[in-house]
Amino acid sequence: MNIVVPVKLVPDLVEELTIDASGAALDTMWLRLIINEFDDHATEQAILLKERSGGQVTIITPNAEGVDDMLFAASARGADRLIKLVGDFENGVNNHALARTLATTIKDLQPDLVLTGVQAHNDLDGSLGPLLAEYLGMPYTGYVSGVIVNGDKAIVRKEFPGGLIAELELKLPAVLGIQAAEQPPRYVAISKVRQAMKTATLEEMDAPGLNPDGGPTIGRMFQPEAAEKAEMISGNADVVADRLIGIFKELGVL
Amino acid sequence: MIERINFWEIPEIWHYFAYVVLPLCGLVMLGRFYGRIRLWWQVGRPERRWDKPLVRLWRLIKFGIVQVKVLSKTYPGLVHVAIAWGFFVFFFGTALATIDADFIKFLRGPIYLIFKLMLDTLTIAALAGIILAAYRRFIQKPSRLTLDRGFTLSLTLVFVIVFTGLLTESLRLAAIAQEPTLQPGWSAALAWWTPAGWVTAQLWLALKLTPAVINSIHLWIWVTHATLVGVLFIALPTTTLVHMFTALMNVFFSKLDRPVGQLAPIAENEKKEPVYVSTLRDLTWKQLLDGDTCTECGRCQEACPAYAAGTSLNPKQLILSIRDALHRDGPTLAKGNGKSLPLVGETIKDGVLWSCTTCGACVRECPVLIEHVDAIVDMRRHLVIEGRVDDILQGALANLGRYGNSFGQSERMRARWTQPIQPKIKDARREPVEYLWFVGDYASYSATLSDVTQKTADVFQKASLDFGILYDGERNAGNDVRRVGEEGLFEMLAEKNMAALDKCTYKTIVTTDPHSYNTLKNEYPANNGHAVLHYSELLDQMITSGKLKFTKKLSYKVTYHDPCYLGRYNGVYDAPRRVIEATGCTLIEMPRCRDKAFCCGAGGGRIWMEEAEVKERPSETRIHEAIKLDGVQAFVVACPKDVTMYRDAVKTTGNEERIVVKDLIELVHEALG
Amino acid sequence: MNQDIFVIIEHLRGQVADISYVMLAAAHELAQNTGGKVEAVLLGQNVQGLAGNLAADQVLSVEHPALADFTSDAYIKAVAGLTVEHQPRAVLFGHTSVGMDVASGLSAHLGLPLVGSVRYFESGGKFVSQICGGKIMAEGELPAPTALITLVPGGYKPEQGQSAQPPQVTQVAAPALDGLRVTLKQYIEPEAGDVDIAKEPLLIAVGRGIQTQDNISLADDLAQALGGVVCASRPVVDQGWLPTSRLVGKSGKAVKPKVYLAIGISGAPEHAEAITGSNVIVAINTDAAAPIFNIAKYGTITDLFDLVPVLTDKVREAKGG
Ligand SMILES: Cc1cc2nc3c(=O)[nH]c(=O)nc-3n(C[C@H](O)[C@H](O)[C@H](O)COP(=O)(O)OP(=O)(O)OC[C@H]3O[C@@H](n4cnc5c(N)ncnc54)[C@H](O)[C@@H]3O)c2cc1C
Ligand code: SF4
Numbered sequence A: 001m002n003i004v005v006p007v008k009l010v011p012d013l014v015e016e017l018t019i020d021a022s023g024a025a026l027d028t029m030w031l032r033l034i035i036n037e038f039d040d041h042a043t044e045q046a047i048l049l050k051e052r053s054g055g056q057v058t059i060i061t062p063n064a065e066g067v068d069d070m071l072f073a074a075s076a077r078g079a080d081r082l083i084k085l086v087g088d089f090e091n092g093v094n095n096h097a098l099a100r101t102l103a104t105t106i107k108d109l110q111p112d113l114v115l116t117g118v119q120a121h122n123d124l125d126g127s128l129g130p131l132l133a134e135y136l137g138m139p140y141t142g143y144v145s146g147v148i149v150n151g152d153k154a155i156v157r158k159e160f161p162g163g164l165i166a167e168l169e170l171k172l173p174a175v176l177g178i179q180a181a182e183q184p185p186r187y188v189a190i191s192k193v194r195q196a197m198k199t200a201t202l203e204e205m206d207a208p209g210l211n212p213d214g215g216p217t218i219g220r221m222f223q224p225e226a227a228e229k230a231e232m233i234s235g236n237a238d239v240v241a242d243r244l245i246g247i248f249k250e251l252g253v254l
Numbered sequence B: 001m002i003e004r005i006n007f008w009e010i011p012e013i014w015h016y017f018a019y020v021v022l023p024l025c026g027l028v029m030l031g032r033f034y035g036r037i038r039l040w041w042q043v044g045r046p047e048r049r050w051d052k053p054l055v056r057l058w059r060l061i062k063f064g065i066v067q068v069k070v071l072s073k074t075y076p077g078l079v080h081v082a083i084a085w086g087f088f089v090f091f092f093g094t095a096l097a098t099i100d101a102d103f104i105k106f107l108r109g110p111i112y113l114i115f116k117l118m119l120d121t122l123t124i125a126a127l128a129g130i131i132l133a134a135y136r137r138f139i140q141k142p143s144r145l146t147l148d149r150g151f152t153l154s155l156t157l158v159f160v161i162v163f164t165g166l167l168t169e170s171l172r173l174a175a176i177a178q179e180p181t182l183q184p185g186w187s188a189a190l191a192w193w194t195p196a197g198w199v200t201a202q203l204w205l206a207l208k209l210t211p212a213v214i215n216s217i218h219l220w221i222w223v224t225h226a227t228l229v230g231v232l233f234i235a236l237p238t239t240t241l242v243h244m245f246t247a248l249m250n251v252f253f254s255k256l257d258r259p260v261g262q263l264a265p266i267a268e269n270e271k272k273e274p275v276y277v278s279t280l281r282d283l284t285w286k287q288l289l290d291g292d293t294c295t296e297c298g299r300c301q302e303a304c305p306a307y308a309a310g311t312s313l314n315p316k317q318l319i320l321s322i323r324d325a326l327h328r329d330g331p332t333l334a335k336g337n338g339k340s341l342p343l344v345g346e347t348i349k350d351g352v353l354w355s356c357t358t359c360g361a362c363v364r365e366c367p368v369l370i371e372h373v374d375a376i377v378d379m380r381r382h383l384v385i386e387g388r389v390d391d392i393l394q395g396a397l398a399n400l401g402r403y404g405n406s407f408g409q410s411e412r413m414r415a416r417w418t419q420p421i422q423p424k425i426k427d428a429r430r431e432p433v434e435y436l437w438f439v440g441d442y443a444s445y446s447a448t449l450s451d452v453t454q455k456t457a458d459v460f461q462k463a464s465l466d467f468g469i470l471y472d473g474e475r476n477a478g479n480d481v482r483r484v485g486e487e488g489l490f491e492m493l494a495e496k497n498m499a500a501l502d503k504c505t506y507k508t509i510v511t512t513d514p515h516s517y518n519t520l521k522n523e524y525p526a527n528n529g530h531a532v533l534h535y536s537e538l539l540d541q542m543i544t545s546g547k548l549k550f551t552k553k554l555s556y557k558v559t560y561h562d563p564c565y566l567g568r569y570n571g572v573y574d575a576p577r578r579v580i581e582a583t584g585c586t587l588i589e590m591p592r593c594r595d596k597a598f599c600c601g602a603g604g605g606r607i608w609m610e611e612a613e614v615k616e617r618p619s620e621t622r623i624h625e626a627i628k629l630d631g632v633q634a635f636v637v638a639c640p641k642d643v644t645m646y647r648d649a650v651k652t653t654g655n656e657e658r659i660v661v662k663d664l665i666e667l668v669h670e671a672l673g
Numbered sequence C: 001m002n003q004d005i006f007v008i009i010e011h012l013r014g015q016v017a018d019i020s021y022v023m024l025a026a027a028h029e030l031a032q033n034t035g036g037k038v039e040a041v042l043l044g045q046n047v048q049g050l051a052g053n054l055a056a057d058q059v060l061s062v063e064h065p066a067l068a069d070f071t072s073d074a075y076i077k078a079v080a081g082l083t084v085e086h087q088p089r090a091v092l093f094g095h096t097s098v099g100m101d102v103a104s105g106l107s108a109h110l111g112l113p114l115v116g117s118v119r120y121f122e123s124g125g126k127f128v129s130q131i132c133g134g135k136i137m138a139e140g141e142l143p144a145p146t147a148l149i150t151l152v153p154g155g156y157k158p159e160q161g162q163s164a165q166p167p168q169v170t171q172v173a174a175p176a177l178d179g180l181r182v183t184l185k186q187y188i189e190p191e192a193g194d195v196d197i198a199k200e201p202l203l204i205a206v207g208r209g210i211q212t213q214d215n216i217s218l219a220d221d222l223a224q225a226l227g228g229v230v231c232a233s234r235p236v237v238d239q240g241w242l243p244t245s246r247l248v249g250k251s252g253k254a255v256k257p258k259v260y261l262a263i264g265i266s267g268a269p270e271h272a273e274a275i276t277g278s279n280v281i282v283a284i285n286t287d288a289a290a291p292i293f294n295i296a297k298y299g300t301i302t303d304l305f306d307l308v309p310v311l312t313d314k315v316r317e318a319k320g321g
C-alpha cells in the first residue's frame, strides 16, 4: 500500500505571537515552527498501517525552517520517502495554494491513501484534506481516529461531536483527515533522529506556481484582549450564582 | 619440640583419599564452576575490566577479605565475617599443612602452636557464626533475606564440616592426653593452645574410652569430615556458597573507569552499531557476573525507595532475574543456536525499570559491589529507543528536545524570575564573571520556586559575589534525561550547554540543583577544568572566608535531607551541615542520613513519569521520618526539586502545622537579616 | 447572485446541534449588512420536524435517502446543487467534524472562496476569524461572489438563533446523488466505562477545598445538573474520593474543555499546567491570592459550600424552565 502524508509546520503556540508591521500577518522573526499536531497523528497512523499491512509511507511537506528535522524525525519513526517541496513558500501559503501544488505532486505518486491532519490551528481557508481530495478527485472523510484497509476499501472511524462514532467505508484511493492516530504518536529517541540524519535522503521537488485563489484576504490581525487576571464576580452566593449561570449560557454549556 | 604429625593415626589407605579423591573433587568443582561461568563470556558482551590490577587487588582485600561493606551491618556482618574467615583460615591451614607435610617441615614449636591456636579460634568463631546465622534465618527471619532451602543446606553442610573438624581434633587430643608419647613434646600445658579442642577432649576423657575406641571413632569422624569436604567441593558451584568465588571476582572486576556519578555512553558492537540492552546477549559479561554474584542478602531491597513505596521494583529481584535468565536461556544461547529471548519486557517488566529513582542506595549498600543502576539505565535505553515510555514522560522528553526544559515553556521565559532583581544579574555570555550560576530547570521555571531562586540571587548579591547566568542560553543539564535512558537527548543538551559555556569567561560553575551538579561535574567531558560547586559548598566557603557574615542567629531546630546526587553520588555531606549550623540552627539528624539518606522519589526522571499505585510516596515516608524527631520545626533541603516534593508531601501527610520545608538558602537569607 | 445567507443546519440523530443556532445568529448579523434573507438548509431524510425553532426566514429542506446519514460526498453534492442554483452571498457551516468536511471540499469543487474559523461578523460585514488557539484574530472583507464560512462557537449565543415562531419550510428537490464513494456502515456508541476527562467539554473540578468525601456529592449534583463531568486535583484523588482516571495535572491528564470550573483548587503549577488548554476557566476559591485566579477568566471569592448548592439549584431551574 502506498500512503502519502502531506505535513505542514505551524507556529508554535508556546512562543509569544506578534503581528508584523503590515498589521495583517504574524511576525516571522520570533516564530518557531513545529509540526501541526494532527499531521503528527496522520504520520503515526500511516506508519501503524504500514506496520500492519506493509507498504510505503511518503512524507511530503513544503519547505520551511526546521522542516528537515521534522522529516528526519518522521524517517526515524518509519517513513520511507521524504519529499521537500521547494518553491515560494517563504511568506506562507494558504491551504488552497498548498493543496493545488500538492495535488500535482501527489498524483504522480499514485497513492492508495492520503492521510492529512484534520486541521491546523492556523487554517484560515478551511482544512487542507478536503481541498486536496477535490483536486485529486478522491473521496474524503475527516475527524478520523481509526483506519482499516480492506482490499480497495478503507473502513474508517469518524468522530461526531458528543463522542458518537460512525464507521464509514470509502473507495480507495481516498484522502482522510486524521484527528487522532489509533495510538498516540510514539516517542522517537533523539539518537534515532540523528541516525536518520546520516542515512535518510531528502528528495527535493519543485512546487510550480502557487495559486492562492479561494482563500480570504486578511486586512488586519490582532490579539484578543488578554485578561491578566480573572474577572472577579462579587456579591453574595445568589448574585454570584446568577452571574455564573449567565456565563455558562454565554459559553453555550447551558 | 612439639611438631605437627601428618595424618595422625590415619591408615595409609585413607591418605590416598586425601591426595587423590579430594583433589579430584576439587577438579570437578573447578570444572563445574567453569561450566557455569563460561556463560558470562559466551553469552555476554566483552567489557574491559582488567586494567589497574593493583587497585583491583586492593578492592579485593577491602571488600572481599576484610569485607568492610558486609560489616556495615553489625550483627549479620560479624556473623558473616566469622564464617568467611573460618573458611579462609581453614583453606590456608590446609595449604600450610600440605607444605609442612610434603615440602618443608616448619610447623613445629611455637609456630605450630600459633597455627593450632588460629585454627581452633576460627573454629569457635565459625561455629558461633553458623549458630547465630541459623538464629537469624529461622527465628528472626528478616524480610529482606531469601529464606530458601539452598541456604539451609549450605549452612548445615558447613556446620557439619566444621563440627566434625573440631571432633577430630578433640579426639586426637584425648588420645594424646591418655598416651603423651603419641605426639612427642606434648604436655597438658600446651593443650590450651587449642582451647576448643581441649575442652571437647575432656568429654571423651570423662567417658573413659579406651585408646582403641577413641582411635576408631577418630578415624570414622575424620573420614566423614573428609568425605563431606569432597561433597562440598563437588556441590559448591551450584550451592549458594558459590558466592565465595563470584563475590571475590565481582569486587575485583568492579567499576574503576569512572566516578559513580558518571554513566557510560551507549556501547557499540563490532560493527560500530549502538547496543541497546534488551536480551541477555546485550548485557556485558560483568553484568552477568553481577547476577551470579548476588548473595540474596536483600540489603539493596531494604534501602530501595521504590521497593518501600510498593512499586514492582525490587533491586535484588532484578539482579536475580538476570541470573535466572542466564541459567535458563544461557546454555542454549552459548551453543549459538538459541535466538536471544527478550529479557526486557518479559523477564524484567518495563514498569520495574521505570520505577527506579536511580538514587543509588542499592549500589551503596551492596556488599559485593553489584552495579544495579548501570544495568537499569542500560535497559531503559532500550525502552526509550523502542518508544516504550509513558505519556507524561514522552511529553517531558519532547519538551526537553524542543525547548530545552521539561516545562514546555519558551527558552525566553527561562530568566523571567530575574525581572524584579536589581541590579540586573550579569549575562555571563556578555561579560566575564567569576562564578557562572547554572540555574537549572526547576529553579528557573517552577512558579513556586521563584521565591527561593530570587533569594539565592539576593544572597549572592549581598555577599558581593561576582556572578552571572546564561539567561536563555541555558538548557536542562541532562542528568535525569540521561538516567531516563534518552542518551541522544542528553548528548544534544550537553552539546548546547557546552557551546554556551564555551563562549563565557568564568572560573567556577555554581548550581543549586544537585542533579545538574552531578552531570556538570562528572559527565560534561570538555568542562575545561572548571570547578563545579554546589551552592552549599560555595556558601560554606564564603562563611569560612568571612565573605558572608550573618547578623541574625536563628534558633530553629531543623533536620536536613541529603539529596541523593549531592550526598551519595558526590560525597558532599558536611558543607550543607556546616552552613546550617553557621546560621545558628540546631541540626537533628534523621535516622537515615548521609550515605543512608532515603530518596525523595523524584530522581532518575521519576518526576516526569506517571505515578504508579504506591503504598506511600517516598517523600511522605521521609516526612514521617522527620516528624518523629523531637521538636524539629524545619525540614531543610538543598535541591529545588526537593522543595517541590517535600512541600507537597507535608501537605499530603497533613503535617502543615508541624513542620515546614525550607531551602538552605532561606535559612541563610534569614540569617543575613 | 443574491444577498441571502445560507446556513447548513447540523443535526445528528434527530437533534439539531447547538452550533446550528449559533450559525443562525451569525447569519442574521451578516444578513443585516447584505440586506438578504437567512435561509436554513436542512439536509436529510424525514427531517422537517427539526425546523421547529430555527430562527430563519425560510427553511429549505432537501430530502434524500443518501442524506439520511452524514457523508461528505453526498453533502457536498447536495449543497453544491443548492449553491449553484441560488447563488447566496454566503454559506455558513459549523466548524465541526461535519461542517469542515463539507466546506473545504465545496470550495475546491465550485471554486468558491472559503473563510475558516470565523468567530463573529463585524457590523460592517467583515469576518473575524479566531486562529492559533485563540491567540490571534484575523479580520477581512467577506470574499465574493459566494463566501463559504466555517463558524466556531463563542461569538453568538445559541438562543439568538432560536425562534418561537416556526419558520416556513420549502421542499427542494435533491440533485442526483449517485456515484457516492463514502457509505455509512454503522454507528458505534461511545464506550461505557469511565469517561475520558481529556475529551469532556465541561469539567467540574474539585480540590482540597471540598474537605471531605461526602462533599464530593455537591460537585456530583452540579455536574449532573449541568451535564458535565467531575474531576479533581491530586489531594482529592489521593484520598481515594475519586478514581485516578479523574485526576487533572502533571501526574494525571491534561484537559481542554470548553469550561473548566475549578472549585476549591489553588492552582498549583502541577495542576495549572494541565488546564491551560481550557477555553474558559472559572474559579471558586476563598483565597483572593490563589494562583488559580491568574489563569481563570472568571473568578469569585466565595465559599464553595455557600455557592455550589445555590448554583446547582439555579442550573436546574434554568434547565427546567
Ligand atoms: C511531582 C508532583 C506531581 C504532582 N502532580 C499533580 C497533579 O497531577 N495534579 C494535581 O492536582 N496536583 C499535583 N501535584 C500537587 C500540587 O503541587 C498541589 O499540591 C495540588 O494540586 C494542590 O491541590 P488543591 O489545589 O486541591 O489543594 P490546595 O493547594 O490545598 O488548595 C485548596 C484550595 O481550596 C481553597 N478553599 C479552601 N476552602 C474553601 C472553601 N470553603 N471554598 C472555596 N475554596 C476553598 C483554598 O483557598 C485553597 O486555595 C503534584 C505535586 C508534585 C510534587
Ligand atoms: S537506585 Fe534506588 S530506586 Fe533504583 S533500584 Fe536502587 S535503591 Fe531502588
Ligand code: SF4
Pocket: B293, B294, B295, B296, B297, B298, B299, B300, B301, B315, B316, B319, B362, B365, B366, B367, B368, B369, B370
Ligand atoms: S544485589 Fe547486592 S545487596 Fe542486593 S541482594 Fe544481591 S548481594 Fe545483596
